[in-house]
Amino acid sequence: MFSLPPMDSASREAYDGMHGYDDVRTAPRALATEAVHAGRDDLARQGLHAPPIDLSTTYPSYDSRGEAARIDAFATTGAEPDGPPVYGRLGNPTVARFETALARLEGTEAAVAFASGMAALSAVLLVRASMGLRHVVAVRPLYGCSDHLLTAGLLGSEVTWTDPAGIAEALRPDTGLVMVESPANPTLAEVDLRAVAHACGSVPLLADNTFATPVLQRPAEQGARLVLHSATKYLGGHGDVMAGVVACDEEFAGRLRQIRFATGGVLHPLAGYLLLRGLSTLPVRVRAASATAAELARRLTADPRVARVHYPRIGGAMIAFEVHDDPHEVIAGVRLITPAVSLGSVDTLIQHPASISHRIVDEGDRRDAGVSDRLLRMSVGLEDVEDLWADLDRALGRPARGTGPYQHAAPPRGATSHNEPAAASRH
Ligand SMILES: Cc1ncc(COP(=O)(O)O)c(C=O)c1O
Numbered sequence: 001m002f003s004l005p006p007m008d009s010a011s012r013e014a015y016d017g018m019h020g021y022d023d024v025r026t027a028p029r030a031l032a033t034e035a036v037h038a039g040r041d042d043l044a045r046q047g048l049h050a051p052p053i054d055l056s057t058t059y060p061s062y063d064s065r066g067e068a069a070r071i072d073a074f075a076t077t078g079a080e081p082d083g084p085p086v087y088g089r090l091g092n093p094t095v096a097r098f099e100t101a102l103a104r105l106e107g108t109e110a111a112v113a114f115a116s117g118m119a120a121l122s123a124v125l126l127v128r129a130s131m132g133l134r135h136v137v138a139v140r141p142l143y144g145c146s147d148h149l150l151t152a153g154l155l156g157s158e159v160t161w162t163d164p165a166g167i168a169e170a171l172r173p174d175t176g177l178v179m180v181e182s183p184a185n186p187t188l189a190e191v192d193l194r195a196v197a198h199a200c201g202s203v204p205l206l207a208d209n210t211f212a213t214p215v216l217q218r219p220a221e222q223g224a225r226l227v228l229h230s231a232t233k234y235l236g237g238h239g240d241v242m243a244g245v246v247a248c249d250e251e252f253a254g255r256l257r258q259i260r261f262a263t264g265g266v267l268h269p270l271a272g273y274l275l276l277r278g279l280s281t282l283p284v285r286v287r288a289a290s291a292t293a294a295e296l297a298r299r300l301t302a303d304p305r306v307a308r309v310h311y312p313r314i315g316g317a318m319i320a321f322e323v324h325d326d327p328h329e330v331i332a333g334v335r336l337i338t339p340a341v342s343l344g345s346v347d348t349l350i351q352h353p354a355s356i357s358h359r360i361v362d363e364g365d366r367r368d369a370g371v372s373d374r375l376l377r378m379s380v381g382l383e384d385v386e387d388l389w390a391d392l393d394r395a396l397g398r399p400a401r402g403t404g405p406y407q408h409a410a411p412p413r414g415a416t417s418h419n420e421p422a423a424a425s426r427h
Pocket of ligand 1: 116146208229232243244
């Protein structure tokens with residue numbers, strides 16, 4: 001671990017290289033290749049393999065006039081300063097590597113990282129509010145705290161909740177943002193992003209892509225101007241980093257950097273390093289966990305102890321299911337699976353949204369959004385599918401009276417319910 005000396009030629013090349021390797025940026029590369037190379041393309045030229053971690057909070061300069069000019073430029077455009085970032089709140093070279101890589105994976109011009117997913121969403125709202133555009137149109141369900149932030153108007157915003165078909169009608173002259181999650185937390189409901197983006201007209205669409213990750217879906221290609229991640233989840237992937245990021249065009253990124261500079265929700269460089277490392281295995285992790293999740297969803301769908309299974313059409317490693325019996329008993333009954341909120345880690349987590357992730361949402365709103373009190377949300381990890389099934393099977397307990405015969409045998413292939421109305425129900 002070391003910091004590059006800011007003004008020597010090697011570091012100058014490193015800082016410049018992080019934003020300017022046009023030769024490789026223009027060459028099309030597959031997602032799996034980007035995952036291990038994006039944000040690292042300058043390393044070999046520097047004689048490095050692992051990315052350096054720059055822990056500097058400040059960057060010395062003998063040229064105050066030059067620094068003044070660089071700060072003026074940042075205040076005007078929000079573009080990252082050429083050369084060292086002046087001060088840690090303007091930017092950080094290690095975090096910039098993660099931002100470069102995530103932008104490449106999402107297919108956007110830029111990405112701006114924050115201390116958490118909620119800090120990232122807050123920055124988006126503040127960008128729009130600073131332009132007098134405080135009205136937000138949003139589709140439920142959203143992650144509980146995102147719902148709370150909008151509903152409580154904590155940042156001075158006003159929200160209109162609607163379904164995807166009602167978006168165009170809900171827009172007002174002061175609408176600054178349309179927000180959706182797809183698949184949504186916790187019901188895994190999906191929206192047609194292209195149709196929603198069309199309905200937004202010139203209002204930016206923010207798609208929270210935390211659950212799908214760019215491995216399964218790239219919302220910017222479907223018209224979302226802003227792609228948000230709780231990077232705490234799949235991007236980090238190991239349950240040990242808290243972070244958020246917005247992938248977007250350079251113009252919006254500039255405004256986000258200005259807000260980040262002024263409000264201070266920066267990402268720590270160590271977190272930036274861990275996220276870059278997490279990205280390198282993202283495609284492999286997501287695909288492996290998704291295969292296991294699809295199989296578990298299939299078994300749950302055919303299980304008489306389970307009333308309903310929600311599993312997204314695009315796949316993924318998240319499953320939600322409603323049980324006939326007490327969901328708290330399932331949480332109390334797992335042994336291999338970890339009973340904890342959050343998701344996207346290498347190990348499997350299960351939680352009860354009505355008690356934890358969506359507790360802060362008003363009970364009526366929660367139920368209207370399809371978050372039943374019997375719903376459990378499971379983030380499937382990289383364990384062996386049979387071990388996971390054995391744990392779930394035990395935790396589900398004996399079948400409730402009148403719910404049909406208890407069956408241990410794996411159900412027939414193709415029994416998995418997707419998130420279509422009625423199709424997922426097994427009452
Ligand atoms: C879909 C989604 N968006 C945003 C967030 C907020 O992210 P963070 O917890 O990193 O602030 C979460 C957290 O669970 C989430 O699930």
